[in-house]
Amino acid sequence: MFEIEAERPEHGPAIEALLDLSFGPGRYAKAAQRLREGNHPVPELCYVAFSEEDGERHMVGALSFWPVVIGGVPGLMLGPLAVEPRLRGKGCGIKLMEKGLADAKKLGYRLVILVGDAPYYARVGFGPVPPGRLTMPGPVDPSRLLYRELDIGAFGRARGAIVKPLDAASPHPER
Template identity: 45%
Template sequence: MADLSLILSPQTPADLAAIERLDERAFGPGRFARSAYRLREGVEPDYALSFVARVGTLLVGANRMTPIRCGDHPALLLGPLTVDPAFRSGGIGEALVLKSLEAARAAGHALVLLVGDETYYGRMGFAPTPKGKLEFIGPVDPERLLYCELVEGALAGARGKVRRARRGSLTCPTGEAGAAQP
């Protein structure tokens, strides 16, 4: 068999149907009830920060970065991170996360949140959010609400409710004019 290389590329709207099928296989229909899914509902991902992984022409992984608000501060929500079960444990998920973090940092974003396991995401720079700092919508185990500062000290000013960015708006990395509002 030919050696096929992993190719990471920015997501496009044309990838959405294949990503939806991948998410369905990996997470099933119950995924829509999860708090993080509800937070992303109605908000377009930032395609420049969201990536797909392909082996040859086969889409084997995807992740999304969605603008959110942490109180009055802009941030990004990473997820879902999905890897085809046949390709798990090969570093694809970690490559997707690191690529998104690198792109977000280069674009001037300061803070990324996700709901996940610290044992997995900790090696990519994520840590548990201090108790009482942020209030996530819906039921979320506080130990699983993780953050990654792309700019040192970015979490300090973020507090309060984590909520979706307004439909059709993009989060301005600086939090100035053009930033998404509640």
């Protein structure tokens, strides 16, 4: 039903339109956006999803991962994840995340965080960060700050601020 492929530069305008449709202009005010500003997503972990309808191929989903330091531990921030509203609940977002998380593990990443709806993201193994353990660069509902270990024990040392890596200007930061 959905075909997932690597994001390419020509997908940019369609991804932006999908993000606007999914999140509106308020997406730039979110705390997670502070971790994206001046940072670069990991190119090998940016995906788009297509669906074919009436003989035409349409972009219906997009996902990116960003390098961050999670309480002193190098890792990734998942998001934004956008799915065309009329297709939500059909598995596109889950498929995008399953691919991204598997590929991140293959690339040697050990820990992923995100800000989102706990019951939804629990479907791919995310759980809540214990209260007070991590902080974001801006206000975040603590029940929406989630993490997933890609390597058992990776979260053990994570405490404190979630920040951009020192080499955020590089498109290939340290893992």
